[in-house]
Amino acid sequence: MGFRCGIVGLPNVGKSTLFNALTETQAAQAANYPFCTIEPNVGQVGVPDPRLDEIARIAGSAKIVPTQLAFVDIAGLVKGASKGEGLGNQFLGNIREVDAIVHVLRCFEDDDIQHVANKVDPLADAEVVETELLMADLESLEKRVPAAAKRATTGDKESKLIASVLGQALELLREGKPARLTQPQDDEEARVFAQAQLLTAKPILYVCNVAEEDAATGNDLSAKVFAKAEAEGAQAVVVSAAIESEIVAMAPEDRTDFLNELGLEESGLARVIRAGYELLGLKTFFTAGPKEARAWTFPNGAKAPQAAGEIHTDFERGFIRAETIAYDDYVALGGEGPAREAGKLRQEGKEYVVKDGDVMLFKFNV
Ligand SMILES: Nc1ncnc2c1ncn2[C@@H]1O[C@H](COP(=O)(O)OP(=O)(O)OP(=O)(O)O)[C@@H](O)[C@H]1O
Numbered sequence: 001m002g003f004r005c006g007i008v009g010l011p012n013v014g015k016s017t018l019f020n021a022l023t024e025t026q027a028a029q030a031a032n033y034p035f036c037t038i039e040p041n042v043g044q045v046g047v048p049d050p051r052l053d054e055i056a057r058i059a060g061s062a063k064i065v066p067t068q069l070a071f072v073d074i075a076g077l078v079k080g081a082s083k084g085e086g087l088g089n090q091f092l093g094n095i096r097e098v099d100a101i102v103h104v105l106r107c108f109e110d111d112d113i114q115h116v117a118n119k120v121d122p123l124a125d126a127e128v129v130e131t132e133l134l135m136a137d138l139e140s141l142e143k144r145v146p147a148a149a150k151r152a153t154t155g156d157k158e159s160k161l162i163a164s165v166l167g168q169a170l171e172l173l174r175e176g177k178p179a180r181l182t183q184p185q186d187d188e189e190a191r192v193f194a195q196a197q198l199l200t201a202k203p204i205l206y207v208c209n210v211a212e213e214d215a216a217t218g219n220d221l222s223a224k225v226f227a228k229a230e231a232e233g234a235q236a237v238v239v240s241a242a243i244e245s246e247i248v249a250m251a252p253e254d255r256t257d258f259l260n261e262l263g264l265e266e267s268g269l270a271r272v273i274r275a276g277y278e279l280l281g282l283k284t285f286f287t288a289g290p291k292e293a294r295a296w297t298f299p300n301g302a303k304a305p306q307a308a309g310e311i312h313t314d315f316e317r318g319f320i321r322a323e324t325i326a327y328d329d330y331v332a333l334g335g336e337g338p339a340r341e342a343g344k345l346r347q348e349g350k351e352y353v354v355k356d357g358d359v360m361l362f363k364f365n366v
């Protein structure tokens with residue numbers, strides 16, 4: 001199962017513009033970035049990674065296959081969503097299914113584009129969305145915690161665990177704080193907490209959607225969002241969704257010049273994708289050969305057999321060992337052959353914790 005980032009925000013702030021740009025880039029670069037639409041509002045997006053291009057160049061790979069992250073375009077939220085207003089329930093249900101939230105905040109002035117509150121104020125907007133998520137969590141826990149506490153009196157261990165962990169989350173929510181601040185004490189508590197699928201437990205990336213002229217520098221409004229993100233330990237990026245949608249419509253060879261004219265080194269989309277990937281704590285390992293160079297996603301802390309399983313379940317089941325070259329060695333020495341000669345190709349077993357950037361070859365037997 002791939003990881004999903006849900007694009008969330010008030011109506012008309014630029015969510016679909018961002019989503020379309022994210023997915024169209026990939027469609028336009030079909031050779032480089034595999035793209036497929038699962039549902040009309042879900043797009044698989046290739047994760048840009050310069051290391052992969054470098055590996056492919058060294059290995060002389062015919063094809064480059066980046067790893068992917070899914071983005072979901074979720075309907076705009078309105079005040080009262082937690083009480084079923086607007087597309088309330090559908091909206092909250094969609095958010096429940098994603099692993100991380102990309103919260104788009106309008107940071108551009110434009111009289112032609114209506115703001116639901118008739119005022120451009122990203123912090124106030126953010127609060128509307130946060131309040132709805134908080135209310136939804138609060139409502140669900142106000143029922144679940146007492147029910148679990150009651151079952152716990154019969155000696156049911158799982159219920160006791162639920163009552164304790166979610167009770168902690170409920171306390172936070174009652175103080176107006178996100179459930180994300182809950183601190184599970186061990187793996188069991190962490191499991192129960194994750195299973196609760198609380199909306200305010202999901203990691204957040206704020207996307208400040210600015211006007212074209214602010215794309216490189218940001219503006220006063222985006223600066224406020226960055227300050228908010230910093231205070232919360234969240235991430236933020238500045239993007240002009242409108243510009244990004246123009247860039248993806250251009251021929252690839254014209255894009256760099258256009259980005260440079262705007263004072264940008266790379267597309268804002270690449271930054272959004274990478275930030276989403278980091279937000280989820282995802283890491284990348286590579287496989288490389290003459291046919292293809294490919295990036296694979298693994299969760300932080302995964303051991304070699306689990307990483308092998310990302311490629312094929314047989315690789316995990318029949319795992320023998322992994323021949324591993326660190327990315328820096330691979331590049332510095334000029335590929336697999338030279339790395340092997342220099343003794344930089346390591347034989348790693350079942351307990352090896354895979355590192356970001358490892359170039360791997362799995363030996364297996366089924
Ligand atoms: N950075 C920007 N500068 C100027 N206009 C923008 C910018 N980003 C988006 N827009 C415009 O804002 C309008 C609303 O955009 P969009 O449809 O993407 O919003 P949305 O958040 O998906 O809305 P909804 O919640 O209704 O689905 C569009 O006309 C779009 O072109």
Ligand SMILES: [Mg+2]
Pocket residue numbers: 015016017075076
């Ligand atoms: Mg939309």
